Amino acid sequence: MNKKNSESNYPDPGRNKGTFIVKVDHCQRGTWQGRIVWAEENRIMRFRSALELIRLMDQALAEGQNIQSLAE
Numbered sequence: 001m002n003k004k005n006s007e008s009n010y011p012d013p014g015r016n017k018g019t020f021i022v023k024v025d026h027c028q029r030g031t032w033q034g035r036i037v038w039a040e041e042n043r044i045m046r047f048r049s050a051l052e053l054i055r056l057m058d059q060a061l062a063e064g065q066n067i068q069s070l071a072e
Contacts, residue, residue, distance in 0.1 A: 018061050022053065040064065 019039035026033045031049040038045070038060045045060075047053040 018057065018064060020057055020060075 021037040021039060022034065023036075024032045024034040031051075032053065033048050034046070034053075036045050036047060036053060036056055037043070041060070041064070043060075045056050047056055
């Protein structure tokens, strides 16, 4: 594997960091269901699968970056 491909596996250093609190309510059908709290924005979101949980966190960080860039 060349160096260029391995670097793409790491987060963009310019992206915001976020703090999330995850509450798993149920584990059904081999995945998690529950709630996630985005601490910086004090927002609560529900998720129905582990994949959806990851997508919600990714969207929140992208949204946070957009909000910060508009403020600058």
